[in-house]
Amino acid sequence: xxxxxxxxxxxxxxxxxxxxxxxxxxxxxxxxxxxxxxxxxxxxxxxxxxxxxxxxxxxxxxxxxxxxxxxxxxxxxxxxxxxxxxxxxxxxxxxxxxxxxxxxxxxxxxxxxxxxxxxxxxxxxxxxxxxxxxxxxxxxxxxxxxxxxxxxxxxxxxxxxxxxxxxxxxxxxxxxxxxxxxxxxxxxxxxxxxxxxxxxxxxxxxxxxxxxxxxxxxxxxxxxxxxxxxxxxxxxxxxxxxxxxxxxxxxxxxxxxxxxxxxxxxxxxxxxxxxxxxxxxxxxxxxxxxxxxxxxxxxxxxxxxxxxxxxxxxxxxxxxxxxxxxxxxxxxxxxxxxxxxxxxxxxxxxxxxxxxxxxxxxxxxxxxxxxxxxxxxxxxxxxxxxxxxxxxxxxxxxxxxxxxxxxxxxxxxxxxxxxxxxxxxxxxxxxxxxxxxxxxxxxxxxxxxxxxxxxxxxxxxxxxxxxxxxxxxxxxxxxxxxxxxxxxxxxxxxxxxxxxxxxxxxxxx
Amino acid sequence: xxxxxxxxxxxxxxxxxxxxxxxxxxxxxxxxxxxxxxxxxxxxxxxxxxxxxxxxxxxxxxxxxxxxxxxxxxxxxxxxxxxxxxxxxxxxxxxxxxxxxxxxxxxxxxxxxxxxxxxxxxxxxxxxxxxxxxxxxxxxxxxxxxxxxxxxxxxxxxxxxxxxxxxxxxxxxxxxxxxxxxxxxxxxxxxxxxxxxxxxxxxxxxxxxxxxxxxxxxxxxxxxxxxxxxxxxxxxxxxxxxxxxxxxxxxxxxxxxxxxxxxxxxxxxxxxxxxxxxxxxxxxxxxxxxxxxxxxxxxxxxxxxxxxxxxxxxxxxxxxxxxxxxxxxxxxxxxxxxxxxxxxxxxxxxxxxxxxxxxxxxxxxxxxx
Numbered sequence: 047x048x049x050x051x052x053x054x055x056x057x058x059x060x061x062x063x064x065x066x067x068x069x070x071x072x073x074x075x076x077x078x079x080x081x082x083x084x085x086x087x088x089x090x091x092x093x094x095x096x097x098x099x100x101x102x103x104x105x106x107x108x109x110x111x112x113x114x115x116x117x118x119x120x121x122x123x124x125x126x127x128x129x130x131x132x133x134x135x136x137x138x139x140x141x142x143x144x145x146x147x148x149x150x151x152x153x154x155x156x157x158x159x160x161x162x163x164x165x166x167x168x169x170x171x172x173x174x175x176x177x178x179x180x181x182x183x184x185x186x187x188x189x190x191x192x193x194x195x196x197x198x199x200x201x202x203x204x205x206x207x208x209x210x211x212x213x214x215x216x217x218x219x220x221x222x223x224x225x226x227x228x229x230x231x232x233x234x235x236x237x238x239x240x241x242x243x244x245x246x247x248x249x250x251x252x253x254x255x256x257x258x259x260x261x262x263x264x265x266x267x268x269x270x271x272x273x274x275x276x277x278x279x280x281x282x283x284x285x286x287x288x289x290x291x292x293x294x295x296x297x298x299x300x301x302x303x304x305x306x307x308x309x310x311x312x313x314x315x316x317x318x319x320x321x322x323x324x325x326x327x328x329x330x331x332x333x334x335x336x337x338x339x340x341x342x343x344x345x346x347x348x349x350x351x352x353x354x355x356x357x358x359x360x361x362x363x364x365x366x367x368x369x370x371x372x373x374x375x376x377x378x379x380x381x382x383x384x385x386x387x388x389x390x391x392x393x394x395x396x397x398x399x400x401x402x403x404x405x406x407x408x409x410x411x412x413x414x415x416x417x418x419x420x421x422x423x424x425x426x427x428x429x430x431x432x433x434x435x436x437x438x439x440x441x442x443x444x445x446x447x448x449x450x451x452x453x454x455x456x457x458x459x460x461x462x463x464x465x466x467x468x469x470x471x472x473x474x475x476x477x478x479x480x481x482x483x484x485x486x487x488x489x490x491x492x493x494x495x496x497x498x499x500x501x502x503x504x505x506x507x508x509x510x511x512x513x514x515x516x517x518x519x520x521x522x523x524x525x526x527x528x529x530x531x532x533x534x535x536x537x538x539x540x541x542x543x544x545x546x547x548x549x550x551x552x553x554x555x
Numbered sequence: 556x557x558x559x560x561x562x563x564x565x566x567x568x569x570x571x572x573x574x575x576x577x578x579x580x581x582x583x584x585x586x587x588x589x590x591x592x593x594x595x596x597x598x599x600x601x602x603x604x605x606x607x608x609x610x611x612x613x614x615x616x617x618x619x620x621x622x623x624x625x626x627x628x629x630x631x632x633x634x635x636x637x638x639x640x641x642x643x644x645x646x647x648x649x650x651x652x653x654x655x656x657x658x659x660x661x662x663x664x665x666x667x668x669x670x671x672x673x674x675x676x677x678x679x680x681x682x683x684x685x686x687x688x689x690x691x692x693x694x695x696x697x698x699x700x701x702x703x704x705x706x707x708x709x710x711x712x713x714x715x716x717x718x719x720x721x722x723x724x725x726x727x728x729x730x731x732x733x734x735x736x737x738x739x740x741x742x743x744x745x746x747x748x749x750x751x752x753x754x755x756x757x758x759x760x761x762x763x764x765x766x767x768x769x770x771x772x773x774x775x776x777x778x779x780x781x782x783x784x785x786x787x788x789x790x791x792x793x794x795x796x797x798x799x800x801x802x803x804x805x806x807x808x809x810x811x812x813x814x815x816x817x818x819x820x821x822x823x824x825x826x827x828x829x830x831x832x833x834x835x836x837x838x839x840x841x842x843x844x845x846x847x848x849x850x851x852x853x854x855x856x857x858x859x860x861x862x863x864x865x866x867x868x869x870x871x872x873x874x875x876x877x878x879x880x881x882x883x884x885x886x887x888x889x890x891x892x893x894x895x896x897x898x899x900x901x902x903x904x905x906x907x908x909x910x911x912x913x914x915x916x917x918x919x920x921x922x923x924x
Contacts, residue, residue, distance in 0.1 A: 537910035
């Protein structure tokens with residue numbers, strides 16, 4: 047974990063507001079310093095460094111349940127632009143993770159760790175060996191014309207006990223996946239979790255399928271999408287927190303799913319999203335954050351670089367895939383012309399050899415196609431996925447900035463109110479004075495909450511980034527090994543073909 | 556310096572199969588080829604420098620040889636088109652396979668030309684061949700007339716003679732067959748060229764990917780970063796291997812089947828030229844016969860003589876042509892056989908090397924993970 051020594055963000059005790067040594071009004075929530083065991087009225091935020099945090103919690107579920115009824119921030123933190131629509135089965139309010147756990151209180155799932163700390167969960171699960179396998183298969187066209195859609199079978203195999211059985215399958219359509227992502231994003235992105243992005247829409251691709259074009263490019267499109275959906279689900283469930291999300295569970299298990307409406311391509315919600323995204327981009331540019339944590343600065347730079355590099359690699363691979371496909375076409379054409387030549391040839395042995403040459407070339411063509419698919423599916427898609435993932439990562443960093451901004455804004459507001467209150471002291475307006483004092487009290491609470499939010503999101507991001515980096519390395523290595531295996535196999539197949547052809551060539555006389 | 560061509564020439568002092576074009580030197584736009592051959596007596600070698608003009612000189616002398624019976628029935632081994640260093644795209648396109656691979660296929664094509672000439676019972680006796688292969692001085696650097704084949708190949712207005720019906724079924728069949736095969740071979744050669752060019756593109760793309768991977772190296776001591784960097788470096792090595800493999804595959808294709816198809820294609824053109832010459836002679840003969848028939852008594856004798864000469868000439872050509880065709884078929888099959896065997900053997904070696912290399916990479920990766 048990247049917990050190198052950093053300056054933690056300013057603690058309330060040193061906060062700018064107290065330059066003149068003024069005594070703070072007693073804070074309702076407890077201290078920032080870590081205290082082992084006692085968990086009553088305390089929420090999870092402390093300093094943003096990890097190790098101290100661990101000491102704070104113990105494994106006793108009871109205390110944690112108590113914590114779960116603790117103050118939950120009443121202002122919903124600023125919603126992400128991805129509007130989640132439709133009733134979510136969980137009673138989950140859209141807030142930091144504590145509350146996610148609440149609805150499960152009534153269930154008898156005993157490895158449902160109702161613990162808001164990431165650490166424990168990771169340790170329990172053994173990190174990343176999640177025993178779950180999801181496959182997306184059997185694409186089936188449902189309906190006709192422009193209202194048609196593809197239904198995919200989502201099969202889950204698992205031994206985890208949060209599920210009702212070990213193996214089960216449901217039918218889902220593409221918009222269901224988008225709906226799932228939308229819900230997860232609105233719940234988790236703004237508190238710093240890297241939510242894997244859903245596969246992209248393609249109006250052109252889908253229209254072809256709807257219209258019933260039964261050609262290779264439509265099949266390729268469906269296969270590409272199927273594979274992308276499978277990878278998306280696997281990435282999502284590999285995340286220890288997301289796995290336990292009720293929306294995810296419902297998506298995997300329940301046979302009926304309310305239709306996700308606002309994911310329609312050109313719907314008004316879609317347009318609203320676009321507008322919000324633009325506004326977001328402008329806002330991002332104007333937030334100048336006082337980054338006191340070098341880790342974040344370095345990581346942001348790192349992800350910027352990675353983004354650029356991965357895009358370059360992606361372009362390279364696409365070019366390679368393109369040429370391989372071209373080679374396949376050329377080989378097929380040459381095979382045909384060789385066959386024709388063989389047919390026209392008088393000399394028997396030569397004719398036969400040429401015909402066999404044509405056959406060999408046809409087989410090689412098939413090899414080329416397979417190789418092109420390997421290049422494509424293994425590398426190109428992986429790189430594409432990661433380019434999109436990094437966008438999500440960057441989004442999470444942006445949310446941290448926004449959280450910081452909010453905290454700062456609240457602090458400024460508090461300061462103004464205090465100044466106003468000071469002025470009021472000299473006037474004789476007891477009502478107004480009381481009102482001012484009340485407002486100040488409220489704002490102080492908000493400032494503390496703002497700081498806690500900021501520290502929480504910073505902490506979460508650190509963990510997420512660490513997990514992301516590990517996953518990234520693993521992913522790449524796995525793909526590379528698969529690719530190498532395919533290369534070796536191709537070569538061995540080629541060897542077989544040549545060895546079979548050689549005696550034929552020698553036999554020409 | 557233009558040498559006189561003698562009639563009674565001794566046999567070639569050079570062993571035909573040993574002729575090699577071993578090197579090509581680039582000097583500005585000019586290409587100079589090193590031609591090496593072994594003496595028949597086994598006592599040594601000849602090394603001579605020749606440019607394309609020298610080859611043209613040789614061909615001119617072969618083609619213009621006057622006094623051999625049925626000369627026009629000979630299928631002349633084809634000389635490739637002229638190659639230049641820093642050639643334009645147009646020239647390279649016309650050369651097809653011969654323009655690829657740093658002139659390796661081109662040298663081979665010249666080599667085969669010389670070997671075929673030396674192996675030809677009639678042509679090898681031409682003094683020009685001896686001079687070409689053995690003389691230390693370049694035989695003819697003066698510009699030979701561009702259209703040296705003008706007497707032999709068909710001018711545009713004579714094209715309609717091409718379809719002229721033959722009096723001999725053997726030849727009619729051969730002409731038809733030649734047209735068919737020529738078309739097929741040309742198509743196959745074109746398609747194969749596309750294939751080889753794409754293989755080269757893939758090799759280049761692999762190289763780019765490999766370079767791009769190198770740029771993914773991340774500094775820092777973070778173990779995850781180091782792991783990723785290591786993976787990228789190793790993967791870039793894999794793609795370097797892929798590039799080498801692909802390059803090798805393309806070279807093998809180019810130097811064996813590519814060259815073979817190109818050669819076959821040009822040889823068939825040469826046969827076509829020969830058959831056309833014979834057809835033209837046939838037309839001439841039929842004209843002469845008609846004239847002789849219709850001749851007024853005064854001119855009759857003269858025209859009869861013309862007719863007889865034409866008949867004799869035509870018969871000689873047909874006789875030579877029949878032998879040439881047989882020889883040609885044999886040569887074709889042999890060249891094809893060589894090309895296919897060599898192709899197969901080379902690709903087999905390349906595939907085995909590739910399999911080894913990829914296996915090694917695979918092991919290395921598995922150990923890393």
